[in-house]
Amino acid sequence: MASTAPVPELADRAAACADRLRAADSVLVASHIDADGLTSAAIAATALERCDIAFDSVFSKQLDSAELDTIADTDHETVLFTDFGSGQLDLIAEHAAAGAFTPVIADHHQPADAETAFHLNPLLVGLDGSSELSGAGTTYVLARALAARGDPPSSPAAGSQATDNRDLAALAVVGAVGDRQAGVDGLSGANERIVAEGVAAGVVDERTDLALYGKQTRPLPKLLEYASEARIPGISNNANGAREFLSGLDLDLTTDGEWRCWADLTSDEQQTVLSALVRRAVASGVPAGRIDDLVGTSYELSRESPGTALRDASEFSTVLNATARYERADVGLAVCLGDRGEALDAAHTLLRNHRRNLSAGLQWVRTEGVTVEDNLQWFDAGSEIRETIVGIIAGMAVGSSGVRGDLPIIGMAEQSDTERKVSARATHGLTRRGLDLSVVMREASRSVGGDGGGHTVAAGATIPAGTQTEFLTTADRLIGEQLAGGG
Numbered sequence: 315m316a317s318t319a320p321v322p323e324l325a326d327r328a329a330a331c332a333d334r335l336r337a338a339d340s341v342l343v344a345s346h347i348d349a350d351g352l353t354s355a356a357i358a359a360t361a362l363e364r365c366d367i368a369f370d371s372v373f374s375k376q377l378d379s380a381e382l383d384t385i386a387d388t389d390h391e392t393v394l395f396t397d398f399g400s401g402q403l404d405l406i407a408e409h410a411a412a413g414a415f416t417p418v419i420a421d422h423h424q425p426a427d428a429e430t431a432f433h434l435n436p437l438l439v440g441l442d443g444s445s446e447l448s449g450a451g452t453t454y455v456l457a458r459a460l461a462a463r464g465d466p467p468s469s470p471a472a473g474s475q476a477t478d479n480r481d482l483a484a485l486a487v488v489g490a491v492g493d494r495q496a497g498v499d500g501l502s503g504a505n506e507r508i509v510a511e512g513v514a515a516g517v518v519d520e521r522t523d524l525a526l527y528g529k530q531t532r533p534l535p536k537l538l539e540y541a542s543e544a545r546i547p548g549i550s551n552n553a554n555g556a557r558e559f560l561s562g563l564d565l566d567l568t569t570d571g572e573w574r575c576w577a578d579l580t581s582d583e584q585q586t587v588l589s590a591l592v593r594r595a596v597a598s599g600v601p602a603g604r605i606d607d608l609v610g611t612s613y614e615l616s617r618e619s620p621g622t623a624l625r626d627a628s629e630f631s632t633v634l635n636a637t638a639r640y641e642r643a644d645v646g647l648a649v650c651l652g653d654r655g656e657a658l659d660a661a662h663t664l665l666r667n668h669r670r671n672l673s674a675g676l677q678w679v680r681t682e683g684v685t686v687e688d689n690l691q692w693f694d695a696g697s698e699i700r701e702t703i704v705g706i707i708a709g710m711a712v713g714s715s716g717v718r719g720d721l722p723i724i725g726m727a728e729q730s731d732t733e734r735k736v737s738a739r740a741t742h743g744l745t746r747r748g749l750d751l752s753v754v755m756r757e758a759s760r761s762v763g764g765d766g767g768g769h770t771v772a773a774g775a776t777i778p779a780g781t782q783t784e785f786l787t788t789a790d791r792l793i794g795e796q797l798a799g800g801g
Contacts (some may be wrong), residue, residue: 316690319445319462320511321455321504328459331418335394335456336464340368340389342415346397346449347373347638347702349492349631349646353419353450353485354396356650361457361479362394365464369394373643375702376776377402378765386414397449397489400435401752401767404428410662417620423768424752444769445502445742448539450489450604455510457482483512484615485650491613492631494709494772498525498543499609509613517616524576525610530626533573534560542710544608546591547598553756563590573742577621610650623665624649624658633661636668639702668703675699675707676714683716683748684723690795692716692724694734701727705737705774712739720744722751722793726782732780736775738789745770748796758789 319325335341341362345355355371362369370390374381377398385393386409393415399406400421407428410417418432422443425435436447449454457479481613486508490501500520501509512518523529526541538549538556548555560567565583567574576584588608595605613627623629638648642664648657678698684691699707708725711717722740729735736759738751745751751773755766759775762785766775777785 320457320458320507321436321441321451321721323441323504324436324452324455325459326432327434327438327698328455329401329463331420331434331456332459332463334418334432335362335367335392335460336365338367338392339415340370340390340392341418342385342388342393343369343371344377344385344393344395344399345371345373346642347375348397349634350449350489351397352634352638352643352646352650353489353492354448354453355643356647356693357450357453357457357482357489358394358396358420359647359651360482361460364479365460371647373638374398376765376774377405378776379405382409382414385409390415392416392418395421396453397421398423400425400433400437401756402426402765403430403433406430418521420449420456422449422452424750424756424770427757428769441504444745444771445495447505448486448488448490448493448495450493451505451508452573454479454482454486458574459724480511480515481517483508484517484617487512487518487613488627488630488634489614491627492634496611496613496628498610501611519614519616521612521614522609523612524584525607526576529576530621530629531575531623533575534567535573537576538591544595544600544604546595546600549591550592554697559590559594560587563587575627623662632668633665635706636665637661639700640664640668642686664783668688671700671703672707672710676710676786679707679711679717679725684711686718686721686787687790689790689797690722690724690786692726694726694782695728697728699725699727701729701735705733705739705772708737709739709772712741722749724786724789728779729776730779732779733764734777734779736764736777736785738768738773738775740771742771744797748799749793750796754792756788757792758785761785761788790791 343355343358345351350689399419401423403426406417417430418433422436434452437443461479490505528537535556539553614625616625623633634646645657645660649661684693704725704727710722712723713719724738727735740749750770752768755773755775759766759777762777762781764775764777768774
């Protein structure tokens with residue numbers, strides 16, 4: 315029998331969902347295409363397999379009536395929606411009422427105004443789904459309940475952490491980090507309880523470390539050059555400056571002529587580099603708050619090989635984003651499920667392409683600029699930016715040259731000849747003032763015949779081509795009303 319539920323507030327709902335899944339002859343796992351969605355699907359798949367419940371998996375960019383019709387045409391009576399479904403609950407409820415399938419939802423996005431019997435979502439019990447629990451975390455809660463609601467799984471050896479699914483905490487942490495729920499101080503709220511279970515299970519290592527992306531795989535000069543988390547004049551965005559800084563330290567930071575990575579350094583070497591970085595930042599007039607951000611909480615997956623992208627939760631999540639967003643969800647899922655051969659090789663190839671596309675997309679925004687309205691700023695990339703990554707690029711663009719940090723940003727890209735993908739991003743400061751992008755995206759998109767939803771700080775929609783101007787006018791008005799109402 316499993317130990318205490320990781321998120322007690324969700325225990326009753328998780329138990330009801332688990333009982334429904336255990337009663338099913340087979341289950342269709344339907345999930346989103348980002349890192350949080352892939353880890354959610356992998357957690358669900360592993361938990362179902364351990365319970366000897368037959369299942370299939372499908373991935374979707376966004377749920378709509380047509381997608382739900384396709385799901386309804388499968389021969390699965392029960393459908394488990396992970397990392398989406400709450401925002402489309404009204405549409406799902408219609409299909410369920412028609413007898414198409416029984417839905418079980420494990421999600422963390424803002425729910426639509428409808429009800430279903432098997433709905434697991436932190437927002438329903440007063441937890442913040444944008445910062446305290448991700449889709450993968452919610453699915454992890456369900457996985458733990460699945461293990462607790464019946465006999466121990468038949469596949470793992472007796473006494474292993476897999477008998478209660480606590481080993482799946484590693485994937486839940488990757489999902490939360492990939493969903494940008496970890497600040498400099500790490501994960502918070504219900505996520506912290508999952509981290510604690512992962513540490514206890516020996517699959518997660520929580521540590522205080524340099525808070526820069528790429529510690530496992532980027533050579534030191536690239537690590538510092540590309541660091542956007544804490545910009546230091548003369549080093550950040552300066553390849554020669556980064557190399558000169560490192561060469562000036564009394565350390566041997568190369569092996570056989572190749573620069574080492576941060577993960578290759580000893581603790582003393584890391585401390586020497588960090589201290590020098592802080593001194594350079596102070597001398598360059600970098601604000602104290604930004605200097606403090608050089609160090610933070612990081613998460614490593616203890617069972618992954620050091621020096622690989624999968625060792626670091628943040629780098630792992632980037633690998634996953636490079637798969638399903640390019641129609642290769644099968645690759646990302648296989649990596650999550652443990653394939654370290656062909657699938658991982660394919661993922662690394664996709665990652666190289668993903669990085670090129672992100673760089674090109676960000677450069678396009680910087681070159682073309684954004685249009686500023688009263689309460690938002692926006693760009694329409696057409697076919698210049700892939701619609702599956704326009705949201706990532708919109709978030710990356712905030713604060714860069716010509717893009718304001720005090721306004722929400724909306725990025726649009728061509729999804730098809732008849733549809734446009736819309737992604738919106740904002741700061742937590744704006745959400746504290748009353749901004750809720752999930753409501754803005756849902757109402758503005760539906761006003762032009764589309765649909766959308768998401769989180770207060772990040773949301774998306776699909777709208778008919780040609781309705782962009784009307785959509786933006788409505789979104790601008792809604793944002794203005796929210797911010798005025800929030801004081």
